[in-house]
Amino acid sequence: MGIHVEGVTKRFGSFTALHDVSLDVPQGSLTALLGPSGSGKSTLLRVIAGLERPDAGTVTISGEDATTLAPRKRGVGFVFQHYAAFKHMTVRGNIAFGLKIRKRPRAEVRARVDELLALVQLQPFADRYPSQLSGGQRQRMALARALAVEPNVLLLDEPFGALDTRVRSELREWLHRLHEEVRVTTVFVTHDQEEAMALADEIAVLHDGRIEQVGSPRELYDQPKTPFVMSFVGSAAQLGERWVRQHDLDLRLEPVGGAIEARVERIARLGFEARVELQLADSDTIWAQMTCAELDRLELERGATVWVLANQARVFAERP
Amino acid sequence: MSPFGGLTLGFVVTYLSLIVALPLAALIWQSTKSGATGFWQSLTSPEAVAALKLTLATSLAVALINAVTGTVIAWVLVRDEFPGKGVVNALIDLPFALPTIVAGLTMLALYGPRSPVGIDVAYTRTAIVLALLFVTLPFVVRTVQPVLQELDRELEEAAESLGASNWQTFSRVVFPNLLPGILSGVALAFAKAVGEFGSVVIITGNIPFKTEVSSVYIFGQIESGNTSGAAAASVVLLAISFGILLLIGALRRWTTRHHA
Amino acid sequence: MRKLALRTVALGYLALILLGPLSVVFWRAFDKGVGPAWTAVTTPDAVHAFKLTLEITAIAVPANTIFGVLCALLIVRRPFPGKGVLNALVDLPLALSPVVVGFALFLLYGRTGWFGSWLSRHGIQVLFAMPSMILATAFVSIPFVVREVVPVLREIGTDQEQAAETLGASQWQVFRRVTFPAIRWAVAYGVVLTTARSLGEYGAVSVVSGRLAGQTETATLYVSDRYENFDIVGAYAASVVLALMAIVVLVTMNLLRPKEGVH
Numbered sequence: 001m002g003i004h005v006e007g008v009t010k011r012f013g014s015f016t017a018l019h020d021v022s023l024d025v026p027q028g029s030l031t032a033l034l035g036p037s038g039s040g041k042s043t044l045l046r047v048i049a050g051l052e053r054p055d056a057g058t059v060t061i062s063g064e065d066a067t068t069l070a071p072r073k074r075g076v077g078f079v080f081q082h083y084a085a086f087k088h089m090t091v092r093g094n095i096a097f098g099l100k101i102r103k104r105p106r107a108e109v110r111a112r113v114d115e116l117l118a119l120v121q122l123q124p125f126a127d128r129y130p131s132q133l134s135g136g137q138r139q140r141m142a143l144a145r146a147l148a149v150e151p152n153v154l155l156l157d158e159p160f161g162a163l164d165t166r167v168r169s170e171l172r173e174w175l176h177r178l179h180e181e182v183r184v185t186t187v188f189v190t191h192d193q194e195e196a197m198a199l200a201d202e203i204a205v206l207h208d209g210r211i212e213q214v215g216s217p218r219e220l221y222d223q224p225k226t227p228f229v230m231s232f233v234g235s236a237a238q239l240g241e242r243w244v245r246q247h248d249l250d251l252r253l254e255p256v257g258g259a260i261e262a263r264v265e266r267i268a269r270l271g272f273e274a275r276v277e278l279q280l281a282d283s284d285t286i287w288a289q290m291t292c293a294e295l296d297r298l299e300l301e302r303g304a305t306v307w308v309l310a311n312q313a314r315v316f317a318e319r320p
Numbered sequence: 321m322s323p324f325g326g327l328t329l330g331f332v333v334t335y336l337s338l339i340v341a342l343p344l345a346a347l348i349w350q351s352t353k354s355g356a357t358g359f360w361q362s363l364t365s366p367e368a369v370a371a372l373k374l375t376l377a378t379s380l381a382v383a384l385i386n387a388v389t390g391t392v393i394a395w396v397l398v399r400d401e402f403p404g405k406g407v408v409n410a411l412i413d414l415p416f417a418l419p420t421i422v423a424g425l426t427m428l429a430l431y432g433p434r435s436p437v438g439i440d441v442a443y444t445r446t447a448i449v450l451a452l453l454f455v456t457l458p459f460v461v462r463t464v465q466p467v468l469q470e471l472d473r474e475l476e477e478a479a480e481s482l483g484a485s486n487w488q489t490f491s492r493v494v495f496p497n498l499l500p501g502i503l504s505g506v507a508l509a510f511a512k513a514v515g516e517f518g519s520v521v522i523i524t525g526n527i528p529f530k531t532e533v534s535s536v537y538i539f540g541q542i543e544s545g546n547t548s549g550a551a552a553a554s555v556v557l558l559a560i561s562f563g564i565l566l567l568i569g570a571l572r573r574w575t576t577r578h579h580a
Numbered sequence: 581m582r583k584l585a586l587r588t589v590a591l592g593y594l595a596l597i598l599l600g601p602l603s604v605v606f607w608r609a610f611d612k613g614v615g616p617a618w619t620a621v622t623t624p625d626a627v628h629a630f631k632l633t634l635e636i637t638a639i640a641v642p643a644n645t646i647f648g649v650l651c652a653l654l655i656v657r658r659p660f661p662g663k664g665v666l667n668a669l670v671d672l673p674l675a676l677s678p679v680v681v682g683f684a685l686f687l688l689y690g691r692t693g694w695f696g697s698w699l700s701r702h703g704i705q706v707l708f709a710m711p712s713m714i715l716a717t718a719f720v721s722i723p724f725v726v727r728e729v730v731p732v733l734r735e736i737g738t739d740q741e742q743a744a745e746t747l748g749a750s751q752w753q754v755f756r757r758v759t760f761p762a763i764r765w766a767v768a769y770g771v772v773l774t775t776a777r778s779l780g781e782y783g784a785v786s787v788v789s790g791r792l793a794g795q796t797e798t799a800t801l802y803v804s805d806r807y808e809n810f811d812i813v814g815a816y817a818a819s820v821v822l823a824l825m826a827i828v829v830l831v832t833m834n835l836l837r838p839k840e841g842v843h
Contacts, residue, residue, distance in 0.1 A: 050746075072747070340672065422803060426604050429605070457597060518678075562668070564675050
């Protein structure tokens, strides 16, 4: 069950947004499609929703082949980045829309809408118009609207992208609790790796129309399979052939076997942690991450010479 | 994402063909019936040429006057406040709402014999210009107003803080932004003026070679059964209208080119 | 100081160009008192002329409205080859002389025209009868609904419609419940413009109607007919009625304009 995407390719004119992409989304899971702009993550989501038709490949939802089905027949709930609120309807009207389309009896519609208003905590705003709501409230309404018709699958396209930071983290928490309660298979698209790591059970990392790796947040961080995944989920520095995480860089004041000489360019204290910008012999610049306590112990100054050791460095095989 | 798909396309194309395309095709075909030489003869008949010259000259004059007055009126309506502004704003559309023949009659009453203000310009070229000024009034005003409303005041404030005088701010900052709006309004006004019939047909007396504009000339040719004469002149007006539309389209693309 | 000068210039110009003529219509109509003016507009010919104008408008406006909405949907939501030509044809009536419009119809439906011979063989009268006048009126008033709806459709984007689709709505349901409510004020404004243009049409119907008093004269043709017959009061009295209609149109236009948002 869940969602199964097999060999999907999608082109827009001469631009290929998705190359032969395959993905399995387990039933009831909360999965993130993570990647930079242009990686194809939104396209993949829209292909699953039926808002785009793939040029090749299949999409199976809850065991049924949905590749050629119109969106309205797939049982998917879709939430847009900019809410797509029906501006001329009240909050109640928006949430009731899917049920009214299906010609459900009035009493049933009213009961279900009240249930959802309670779920998303928008009861006081039931008779307001979307323009009278804040961004976060509009997005909660959009979620309630999508859930009203009990979809098999819930798809969210950068749902918090248009909101400011504080609202974003509030809604993130809120979506997590919602998923615990409602348990519908959920896929969301984001370019924010922190959001993906905080929310998702499983993350699929996309790059240039291909899936580079699928795994739990921990797997992706601890065992990245490609340089892109390593630098996108968390961050990494490249030393020649080796890739290492900034917090795995060890700075010594004396030369040590295997260490690289570097000069301290800049020191920045960021609350608990500190960043030390280093210029390497071959004029590459990297930065090392450590706690301020560790920085104090080293007593570093601008222009000082240090020796850099890379713990836990990784080498990646050449792409076939 | 078009609802009803091919059916919509079919209906739209059929309706448009029936109402607009077919009549125009018939017109173009008619003008070719008498051959290239016949066409050229009708086109260059002295009366037709005189009418066309008069039409173009008056239309151009009116378009240019509107460029200035239309901008001033739009400016006052957007930036100024005075009692009754709403009524004045509404009245701008009067020339659009009022039938052209009624406009012509009132022009005659006001600026002809028995004029209450003592101005008698009936049967003169001035009458043409006055009538055309009436019917073209809304065009530049309505194309400039929204541009002025959208214009970010911060641009003018920045210019002032950099030392620009009022005139410099206007000519270097405001005016370039207004120009596309003014030009498309002018183009529309020109097109309206070139084809105008109802408001000029009474007050000008339609004296050939003196106060006869192209649309009146064509009407006369139709009445006297000279189809080829009417067709030739009509095709000229059609070409002018079409050219102006292309110009307005190009203007629109030129404007949006600067908007990221 | 400069503001006052600009204001004076603007208002002075408007008074000269606009208000003068408008007040003169009323003055000349009631020159000999209200009685004769009233008599003039209630003659059978006059009544018939106004009826005819309203009938023609009642057909041309709904037809152009349906066309206008569908055409706008087509232009914005579904690009197709030849869209530029379609756009040009829709906008052309704004820039084209009404006499040329009338003449083109005259050529198409006249006895020697493409449709002419077929029509006369079947006894269908188009020219010098109502059908051609409807066609002429529809031609000149075609652009308005399209031009008002297109920018609004563009602005609202497809998100709401796609959301409705994912919620299970069919194409017709999407149009009725989401698209149309979003464009209805633009449509209303377009309808008012179309009506104004249809009521006031003169040049094109002049050519195609034959101007038979009591039969194929619209209100505007009636006005010029009265004037040519030296019935000054009659001409101005009918003009007053038309001017009053125009004022109603003006008021409606300005009531609807704020609501229509993007212009």
